[in-house]
Amino acid sequence: MYEPTTDDPWMGCNPTDLSYRNDPYPPLHHLRSVDPVNLTPLGVWRLTRYADVVRLLREVRAGVRTTAGSMPFVPDNDNSPQGRFMLQQDPPNHTRLRKLVSRAFTPRAVQQLKPKIDGVVARCLDRVADSGTMDVVRDLALPVPSTLICEMMGVPLADRERFTQWTAEATHGLAAGIAPPEVIERAMAAGMKLGEYFDALITERRSSLTDDILSNLIRAKDDEDRLSPDELISQSIGLLIAGFETTIGLISLGTRALVQHPAEVERLHDSPDMISSAIDECLRYDTPITLTPRVLHEEATFGDKTIPKDSIVWGMLAAANRDPERFPDPDRFDIGRQDNEHLAFGGGAHFCLGAHLAHLEGESAIAGLVQRFGNFELESETVEWGPSLFRVPAALPIRFRQR
Numbered sequence: 001m002y003e004p005t006t007d008d009p010w011m012g013c014n015p016t017d018l019s020y021r022n023d024p025y026p027p028l029h030h031l032r033s034v035d036p037v038n039l040t041p042l043g044v045w046r047l048t049r050y051a052d053v054v055r056l057l058r059e060v061r062a063g064v065r066t067t068a069g070s071m072p073f074v075p076d077n078d079n080s081p082q083g084r085f086m087l088q089q090d091p092p093n094h095t096r097l098r099k100l101v102s103r104a105f106t107p108r109a110v111q112q113l114k115p116k117i118d119g120v121v122a123r124c125l126d127r128v129a130d131s132g133t134m135d136v137v138r139d140l141a142l143p144v145p146s147t148l149i150c151e152m153m154g155v156p157l158a159d160r161e162r163f164t165q166w167t168a169e170a171t172h173g174l175a176a177g178i179a180p181p182e183v184i185e186r187a188m189a190a191g192m193k194l195g196e197y198f199d200a201l202i203t204e205r206r207s208s209l210t211d212d213i214l215s216n217l218i219r220a221k222d223d224e225d226r227l228s229p230d231e232l233i234s235q236s237i238g239l240l241i242a243g244f245e246t247t248i249g250l251i252s253l254g255t256r257a258l259v260q261h262p263a264e265v266e267r268l269h270d271s272p273d274m275i276s277s278a279i280d281e282c283l284r285y286d287t288p289i290t291l292t293p294r295v296l297h298e299e300a301t302f303g304d305k306t307i308p309k310d311s312i313v314w315g316m317l318a319a320a321n322r323d324p325e326r327f328p329d330p331d332r333f334d335i336g337r338q339d340n341e342h343l344a345f346g347g348g349a350h351f352c353l354g355a356h357l358a359h360l361e362g363e364s365a366i367a368g369l370v371q372r373f374g375n376f377e378l379e380s381e382t383v384e385w386g387p388s389l390f391r392v393p394a395a396l397p398i399r400f401r402q403r
């Protein structure tokens with residue numbers, strides 16, 4: 001239950017607070033009902049109504065940089081690799097960078113990976129089947145996306161132990177302006193380590209190019225000079241991070257929601273073809289990324305407030321996904337929910353490139369779990385969060401019985 005206090009200028013929705021991370025929905029409901037277009041103490045605006053967030057992402061003139069080309073809260077002389085990832089670019093750079101890798105993520109290309117994904121899931125579940133207990137993160141939610149993105153990119157899986165911590169810490173590079181300075185420093189240090197790692201890998205790969213994403217990025221750089229060396233490193237780091245960090249959140253938070261709703265587990269077990277809508281409901285109900293930022297490229301009016309050009313505006317995805325104006329009975333977890341166009345993957349030009357991949361990985365992992373095991377119980381109601389910026393648990397211990 002959220003009890004508003006008068007002295008909290010963030011109104012319970014400070015993304016760096018543990019209480020928000022634990023359960024952002026009660027304070028987001030409150031914020032939406034009392035001040036849906038809200039100015040934060042940072043000078044950043046935030047939108048909490050579904051219709052407003054959709055307009056921000058898809059309709060108004062906005063980008064991720066100011067009209068002068070600066071990144072919000074980042075000094076113009078900052079040379080860290082984070083700033084060159086496609087997610088930090090406006091057109092024409094964004095269009096060029098996204099196009100270079102988008103072929104690997106089309107629904108058709110991703111569907112061809114299904115046997116591989118199912119195989120990884122089956123091996124994960126075989127390993128824990130007899131014990132009746134598992135840590136969903138360690139045993140399923142982490143190995144599935146990390147194996148897949150490593151294979152797709154051509155990054156040796158054997159190196160996973162080395163970069164799992166770096167990738168989680170590096171996500172805070174996206175939180176310039178809100179995270180404490182020591183967290184940003186750790187993110188920069190992790191980014192540097194990942195940069196050195198990819199530098200060595202790229203040098204080695206150059207002599208044996210294949211058809212993986214890294215080889216294709218190297219070719220793009222060598223052949224047509226479409227990618228600078230820094231851009232090459234940044235796309236590599238960014239894709240590795242994006243490819244597994246948030247999907248750990250989908251599989252583990254989705255499993256937690258199901259375990260907390262045993263009737264939905266049985267419904268899914270009895271009707272396996274509900275898996276696609278079940279994954280959408282997991283993404284809507286409890287999303288790993290609660291907000292996505294934009295910068296207005298012209299003045300825009302939301303509700304009764306007019307926000308000036310070059311203002312930073314956060315689309316509060318988690319609030320939009322529980323907006324009662326859009327989703328009837330929004331706090332109910334219903335794997336058969338119809339008309340479920342949630343915003344967990346953002347929208348517009350930056351709509352998540354890996355959405356089909358993440359969806360398919362989520363389907364395979366959660367379908368596997370529910371078909372083979374039942375009688376799930378959480379070892380603890382409290383989630384211990386990992387070191388990432390996103391809502392990604394560090395561990396999720398559960399008990400189960402084999403069916």
Ligand code: HEM
Nearest residue numbers: 086087242243246247250292345346347350352353354358
């Ligand atoms: C459940 C898992 C995932 C969630 C919740 C998620 C969510 C998001 C969100 C919210 C954005 C920003 C969208 C916006 O600002 O409009 C994004 C962008 C992105 N995501 Fe994902 N993502 C997930 C998995 C993945 C995977 C598996 C990949 C594979 C590499 C991926 C690659 C990307 C990329 C490259 C971008 C930047 C796209 C651009 O700037 O054009 N994501 N994602």
